[in-house]
Amino acid sequence: MKAKAKLSLALALFLGSLVLMQEVQVGVQTSEHPALGAYLTDGQGRSLYLYTQDSQNTPTCYDQCAQTWPPLLVKEKAVAGKGVAPNLLGVAKRRDGSLQVTYNGWPLYYFVRDQKPGDVLGQGVGGVWFLVSPKGEALKPSTDQQPAGAQTDALLAQLKAEGETLFTRVCASCHGAQGQGGVGPTLQNNTRLQDVSFLVEAVTKGLGYMPPVAANLTNREVAAVLTFVRTSFGNSYGLVDEEEVARLR
């Protein structure tokens, strides 16, 4: 009996230490994107990004920014997985004392819109967020090599991210944070979002009881917010670009 109790205590300690180890061990590895090539991910395959406004080992993305781009945090240090150079891995201290994993001096971040391994929606956002190459540089494929599809994907992701912020600021008060409706009609699964010229006119000139809410927004901002609503809330009508807005408004 005594021996058995000792054994289960030993087992409990052993399992406990395994759990602890898991918490401490944050892995960084590489994945392969069909158009972009090899890029850094965490141990689960989630994409990691660098922020070109950061300087060496100095994260500058906090508050609102860090909600969109959560830092990759670690207790001590990260473990180099497949394709990753261990000597390029490091940590930087954040304002709150937590440790953020760095690679070649770049603090590493996630993008909230990436849901699963292989998602790279943060690539190129704002022209300042980029996937990280195994050498620790921003992954910026020269545009002439990039297939047209990938360029459109990147632009769509970029407009959508910018549009989400604008939607929250300009539209959510009447149409609901999830587009579920309020003072204005629901935008969920709304077939009226198909018609780009209707949309541009509605938001820049007004529509019935809706004031011209986007009258003071730039063409880029109108394109972004319309891209966001057309590709969110169950709608999938694709992007609206700046030139189209300029033509229609």
Ligand code: HEC
């Ligand atoms: C002050 C409240 C308010 C704000 C802010 C607002 N809307 Fe509206 N919106 C309305 C109302 C009210 C209607 C219904 C207009 C009508 O038909 O009389 C409407 C209608 C629409 C429609 C047509 C939907 C349909 O089914 O008929 C679209 C699309 C739309 N809004 C998009 C937007 C977008 C995008 C924004 C932000 C850029 C926005 N709205 C901001 C109040 C608002």
